[in-house]
Amino acid sequence: MKSNLILSIVFLCFTTLNLAAENRVASDTTYIFLKEYGLQRTKDKNCIKYINKALDDDLLKDNAPKVLVFRPGVYHFYPDDAKTKVYYESNTTDVNPKVCAFLFENVHNLTIDGRGSTLIFHEQMQPFTFDNCSNIVLKNLSIDWQNPLIAQGEVLKVTDLYIDLAIDFRETPYRIEDGRLWFDVNRSKKNIWRSTMEFDRKGRYIVPQTGDKGCLGDHWQEYEAVTTMPGIVRLNNHFTRQPKERNFLVLRHAERAHSGIFINESKNVKVQNINLYHATGLGILAQFSEDLTFDAYRAVPNPGKNRYFGGGDDGIQVSNCKGQINIQNCEFAGLMDDPVNVHGTSVQIQQIVSPTQLKCHFMHHQSVGMTWGHKGDKISFIENERMNSLGKGEVLEFKAIDNENFMLTLAAPVPKELQVGDALENLTWSPDLTVRNNHFGNCRARGLLVSTPGKVLIENNVFESSGSAILISGDANGWFESGAVNDVLIQNNTFSELCNTSPYQFCEAIISIYPIIPKLDDSTPAFHRNIRIINNEFHPFDFPVLFARSVDGLAFEGNTLSRSFNFEPYHQRLYTFSFEYCKNIKLGGNQLSEDLLGKNILLKQTPGNELQLDQPEISDVVNY
Known part of the structure; x- marks a missing residue:
């Protein structure tokens, strides 16, 4: 009996010590609830003042672990009273100062948990800015705009003399002045309609063979707009290319002035389970930052609003960063530029x-x-x-x-x-990159742009890009996006029939390796090195599958190429494989469908002995 009492006391002491230890661990993390600053039941009122209170609290300046917690709900943010700061953002128009809703400066060891909340923004704003921060997690929320700075119109009727469009005036207020179509941006500013993309109504992809050539043809700007009834705009013009009735036209008008999420000179930042339905520029921009992870981030059209345009221009742009960049389990669709672009700046x-x-x-x-x-x-x-x-x-x-x-x-x-x-x-600001298990849906331009000398792994992704699925470029003459690659492995990906359905700059094939080299001859050193394209699945409807320029060490092996008949061939390049000024090429062990177009190789200024060919189906090799 006495021994049982002693055991009970020992057990009680042990349990008490364990509970105390757990409490100490829990107390190491501070939970900051935004509702305590007034962020609750706000309806459509401006929530900026509540956010400013929280951001100015000394709790955020403490380096101890902390969690900023939303109460689940819908919250609106307007430029009035938002913090502003001058930022020079890569691949973004210099419109300063930036209007920053959530501005985190010199904040460390912070998790921001939206708990499923939806944040609605108004006019030109930058939802999240992380400046000189470290150990940051942003998760579990959606970002959208009440009145997005991009519009869409359903094509109601098409004739040789006019096109009728239905535009939702409540979502994208517009006006017609002197026959021109303008969109209201705020109380004092309006933007003129500048460019257009046509999306297939059912498939929600950019209509093939339109792309940057324009879905309305040459001289489309000569239209005269009139209102035939509320919400219906008639565009009088003899359009040289006509859209299809019931399709949707996406009408672009705004300046690329803010990012959705801006990560500047920061380290160890993770964006997780975020829906970005709109942004007034790049979706996510990271520059001069280190060790970043983007997991289950979705830059897509808002499914609840029947939109065809997605979250921003580029989905993710990584400019002049270092360390390890991970992009995994993400989804991109309806963007007005490339889903992912990783590069330096020359x-x-x-x-x-x-x-x-x-x-x-x-x-x-x-x-x-x-x-x-x-x-x-x-x-x-x-x-x-x-x-x-x-x-x-x-x-x-x-x-x-x-x-x-x-x-x-x-x-x-x-x-x-x-x-x-x-x-x-x-060279210091050149990251390693892993792109895994993502869905690159149909967007304007390319799918994934890679220009970094770090180690690159691209695997288990699905590509449905309107232009080239993967572009490896690099230049110091045009866009000045630097980075010759040295180690790239592209494996176990699926490249659908939607890839390269429209012409865009540098899109010479489904995978296009196209550095900009003004003086390219036999004495020019190879720009890119060591690229392996292995065990992938391609579904081309057209000729070009791989184009490579100035590469030393290129393997295309173990891939499956099956022709699709869903679209008409259009590309001017009539070769399955094109190699220009390349060395050490291995091409073999691939499965080619009998009806595959071309089954041929172009060698331009590439000696035949630089090609190790083990593909019996290919006998047509052209040298010049």
Whole structure:
């Protein structure tokens, strides 16, 4: 009996210690409930003031783990009283200051849990900004706009003289002035209709062979708009290309001024289970940040509103980042640009001030003002015409002159061959990339753009992109998006018949490897290296499956190619495989359907002995 009493006491003490330990662990995390700041039962009122109260609370500045918790609901946010800050955002128009609804600066160890809430924004705004933050999780919420800054119209009637469109005036207020169609943006601003995409009503994909050539043909801007009845706009014009009745036209008018989620100079950020139904620019933009994960992020049309346009221009743009970038279990559809774009930024040398000092210039107007270099960064000197590296250097100091120009001081003299007009690439800010288990639905332009020298793995994805499914480019002459690849594995993906259904820039095949090299000849070094395309499934309706330029080490093996008959061939490239200025090519062990178009290879300035061919079905190899 006595022993039982002792055992009971010991058990009670042990249990008490365990509970105390659990409480200590739980108390290490602070829960911050937004309802305590007034964020509840707000209906359609502006919630900014409640958010500002929470963001200004000292609890957020504590480095201890914390969770910012929404009460499930629908919340509205307007620009009035929102925080503003000047940001120069990559691939975004320089409209400053940015209007930031949730502005997190120097915040660490924070989880933001929406608990299924829907955040509705109004006018030009940036929903989430993470600036100099670390260990951040944003999860479990949806982002949308009450009045999106993009419109759509159902095609009611098409004749040789006019097109009738039904536009929801409540969702996208519009007006007609002097025969032009304008869309109201806010109380004092309006935007003119600037471009159009046509989406198939049933399949919800961009109508084949339209793309950037325009679904309304040449001189479509010569229309005269009139209202025939409320919500019905008649466009009087002899359109040289006519859309199909009952299809939807997506009408673009807004400036790309804000991102949906902006991650700047931050580390270890995770975006999880987020629906982005609209953004007034890029969906997610990460720049000069490290170790990022995007899991179950969906940049798609809002299914409850019958929209055909999705969440922003690019779904995810990763610009000048480093560490490991993971994109997994995500979905993209209806975007007005590429679902995923991972790249660096090349800058041009304007003046060699001294052997260790360079004056440099941001060449693209949507990539200005960034802190391009940091002390200790490793850079590469790129010869402009042949795009080959002249050597490497190290940054001692970066000093901005203005938004477009900066001075760079280096640890050692630049190569003697370096000239004004050549370019610089920042090698330090070049990430490894894993893209796995994603659905690249039909969007304007390409599916996945990759320009990074880090290790790249692309596997188990489904591609239905309107242009090339995968584009590997890199240049210092046009877009100035840098990054020659050195290690790319593309395996176990499905490339549907929707891939490359419309012409866009650089879309020479379903997979297009197309660096911009002005002076490309036999003496030009290969730009890209070590690309393996293995065990994938292709369903081409047209000729081109793989186009590669200036690659040393390219394998296309173990893939299955089955022809689709759902669309008419249109592409000017009449070869299944095209290799230009390439070396060390392996092509074999692939299963080709008997009716596959082409079954041929073009070798342009690529010697026959550089091709190791083990594909009996292919006997047509053209050299020139």
